[in-house]
Amino acid sequence: MDVRQLEYFLAVVDHGGFNRAASALYLSQPSLSQSIRSLERDLGSDLFHRIGRRAVLTDAGTALIEPARAAVRSLELARASVESVHGLRGGRVEIATMPSQSIEPLTGMIRRFTQAHPEVSVTMRAAATPEDVTRMVRTGVCELGLLASPTPVPSHHLRVHPLQGQRFVLLTPPDGPFPPGVPVRREELAGRRLVVGQRGTGMRTYIDALRAEGVGLTVAVETEHRVAILPLVLSGVGLAVVTEAWRDIAERAGARVLDLEPRAVLHIALVSRPTALTPAASVFLDCATTNATPGPGRTRMPTDRRAL
Template sequence: MDLRQLEYFVAVAEEGNFTRAAERVHISQSGISAQIRQLEHDLGAILFDRSSRIATLTTAGRAALEHARAALTSADAVRQAVDEVNELIRGRLVVGMVTACAATPLFDALSEFHLAHPGVEVALIEGHTDLLVERVRAGSLDIALVGTATAPPAGLETLPILSEGLVAAVPPEHPLSSRRRVTLAEIGRHPILCLPEGTGIRTALDLDFAARGIRPNIALQASDPDAVADLAVRGLGVAILSESMVTPHDDRLRKLRIADATTPAVLALVWSTDANPALREFVRYSRKVFA
């Protein structure tokens, strides 16, 4: 008796017909009949009543069916467990990261994961949030660290990491530099320097301006927050970034609170609900380091 014979037995029992069962398991009718006869010989009992066109289980067949299904389920579980171990031995993990985000805990998680599972190939790809989310949904990325200002992307698992408000940054000689707090309307009278569309901070900025009916003058955009800060230092406009992005430039820029900017910029990990073993393990490391 082997698993293949049990699979054929269950197929005939569920189909009630040798021909349909043979089609289901991709074998000839004569082949499945021979395997069932061999199984009956091994068990010492007739499993099907063949006196009509319908293959009906005998008493012995009914007694065997539940156990045959359980054996097949257990075999599948063994296969899955081994597959999961193999994926953690020689799998692949593709991680996305929003452009110019120095997320040290993410690097810590990657390091710990690599040390524990050196056989898993790890790839790190940068991009804007919209592109990263699209690639996670498409399956070309396993997980991504993204910036967002709206609800978490639908259909994906999410682990929020950080939530920050927007701030304005200007050089000491700027007309607003003596202020500690400004409004969006006041900022809107000056050229604005910001991150491009598709980033969480830009989305938050656009939502806040739109809510107040303000059409800002977006003078220059750069994907690197440090580049946006450098442009502000040179007097090209008011930089709009998160507080943590401006802090490294406190010696060159004045940080201004935006009184009516209410939409936070959120940094979060997103991944597919259909997680593979390597991804599930990496999420576990990520939860630990980001805690």
């Protein structure tokens, strides 16, 4: 068994099959299959059920994912540590991020980091919920994760780095039902039609809590596609409760952005594994947590590097 075989195995897992993995690796499909077969012989167990063109993980394959990622990450760490002796002149940082937080604060983090280290690339991987982010970091898909949670970030055997909180705001069309500049009390959403995100997200949790309290609002659209929310609001389909990360983009697009009262804040945090990070990820983390500054209406939280 060698690390390259583990990289090939993970490529099949991540790309959902041999053909797509071979394309991503610039290998022929027979060469990839031969390498996986060799790995299976070394381990004495099948890693995939071959069902037509599909590759479905066996129990042995599922058990191999996390140690395989750890082995690949360890090699990447060793290589990157040697290369960084002469300065941070290359490498890649992979970050799992939820959609709203990829607008802010992640855009600002990446801007500061790439200005200081232009030769390092950043890969953003989509995660819909806080649980998705923590799973991707815990299993080694990404070294870092950026998440938002209505409660303080839960323990998942990770290291947590709290950032500024983001308050919830209301998006309406420019001719919406509420006057500009006047905060909207949440009970005033009774009788309104709303565009909401999927369950497990902070904005959806906020709406579900209102309904549980007896605020009689109507869910007009439920969408997993966060990019659809602003166009739906502007077209008059419904209002939307989002985080302040959306404020600048929404206002430039012509939407009205109103504060909600009483104030409710979404907790934002970077998470990482408690093990050593590659130099690029370590520098990115330091840059993000040291230079982050609260934006309008945001609450600065102290940096906490305790392992959860």
